[in-house]
Amino acid sequence: SQKIEQNSEALNIQEGKTATLTCNYTNYSPAYLQWYRQDPGRGPVFLLLIRENEKEKRKERLKVTFDTTLKQSLFHITASQPADSATYLCAPPRGRGSTLGRLYFGRGTQLTVWP
Amino acid sequence: EPEVTQTPSHQVTQMGQEVILRCVPISNHLYFYWYRQILGQKVEFLVSFYNNEISEKSEIFDDQFSVERPDGSNFTLKIRSTKLEDSAMYFCASADRGGETQYFGPGTRLLVL
Numbered sequence: 001s002q003k004i005e006q007n008s009e010a011l012n013i014q015e016g017k018t019a020t021l022t023c024n025y026t027n028y029s030p031a032y033l034q035w036y037r038q039d040p041g042r043g044p045v046f047l048l049l050i051r052e053n054e055k056e057k058r059k060e061r062l063k064v065t066f067d068t069t070l071k072q073s074l075f076h077i078t079a080s081q082p083a084d085s086a087t088y089l090c091a092p093p094r095g096r097g098s099t100l101g102r103l104y105f106g107r108g109t110q111l112t113v114w115p
Numbered sequence: 116e117p118e119v120t121q122t123p124s125h126q127v128t129q130m131g132q133e134v135i136l137r138c139v140p141i142s143n144h145l146y147f148y149w150y151r152q153i154l155g156q157k158v159e160f161l162v163s164f165y166n167n168e169i170s171e172k173s174e175i176f177d178d179q180f181s182v183e184r185p186d187g188s189n190f191t192l193k194i195r196s197t198k199l200e201d202s203a204m205y206f207c208a209s210a211d212r213g214g215e216t217q218y219f220g221p222g223t224r225l226l227v228l
Contacts, residue, residue: 032215043119043206043219044158089158093215102148102160102171103217 004106006090012112013080021075021109023090030092033073035064038087038108047088048075080113087111117141119220121207127226131196136223138190138207146210147190148217149182151175151203158206164190197227 005024013019023033032051036044050057050066050073057064063076077084087108120139128134140147149161162172164182181193190209194201204224208217 034216036219038158041204041222041224043208043222046216046218049216102163102173103150103158104160105158107157 004090004092004104006088006106006109008109009107010110010112012114015081015113015115017080019077019080019084019111019113021088021090021111023073023075023106025071025073025090025092029068029071033064033066033090033092034103035062035073035075036089036091036105038089040087044089044091044105077111080111082113082115085112119207119209119218121205121220121223123223124221125224125226127228128197130199130227134194134197134225136192136194136205136207136225138192138220139188140190140207140209141211141218142188144209144211144218146170146214146217147182147184148208148210149192150206150208150219152206152222153203161192161205194225197225199227201225202227 032049034049035047037047038044048057048059048062048064050064052068061078065074087110089108090106091103093103119141122137126134147164150158151161152158160173162176162182163170179195183191204222206222207220210217
């Protein structure tokens with residue numbers, strides 16, 4: 001069955017450093033993958049979508065890569081700030097060719113940026 | 116910026132009671148979803164809804180659950196006879212014509228006693 005793994009449950013970094021979060025998936029090949037941010041007690045907030053034919057996508061201080069050979073996506077936050085502290089979720093769709101499909105969420109990585 | 120809204124924000128109910136969770140998706144969106152998140156666990160898919168019918172449902176979405184879009188703007192999730200294990204945060208989401216990016220509401224925290 002399809003499986004989503006995020007590199008660690010928690011990542012602690014100092015303000016100003018780059019945070020790198022990893023998402024690995026197995027047993028399928030999604031056509032795209034999304035990253036969401038979730039704050040405690042709140043709904044996931046969409047950040048970025050990257051397609052299989054895009055190696056990299058950027059939005060302000062965020063960068064996502066998608067390596068279909070390694071079955072891995074990396075999510076980077078440059079010049080991190082304490083306000084970036086949250087749980088970050090990797091979410092590919094159920095399968096290829098379906099725009100109606102459920103999203104599979106990983107457990108998420110809880111990022112803490114300390115001053 | 117348009118957003119998905121959900122009511123109520125919190126709901127406490129007794130086991131065996133019926134609850135209805137309400138959502139107002141983003142107005143021009145065509146695809147609608149319910150997810151849930153038990154405290155400390157992953158966000159889990161429950162059901163997707165398109166063109167006035169369920170398009171996909173998970174194994175969690177059994178006969179106790181139903182969804183409806185009664186009036187073209189609201190999207191509801193009904194749990195007929197709540198169980199203790201239904202206690203969770205329930206999120207509604209919607210997606211536009213492209214159907215890829217799903218935008219989530221703030222959630223309803225359901226507590227079944």
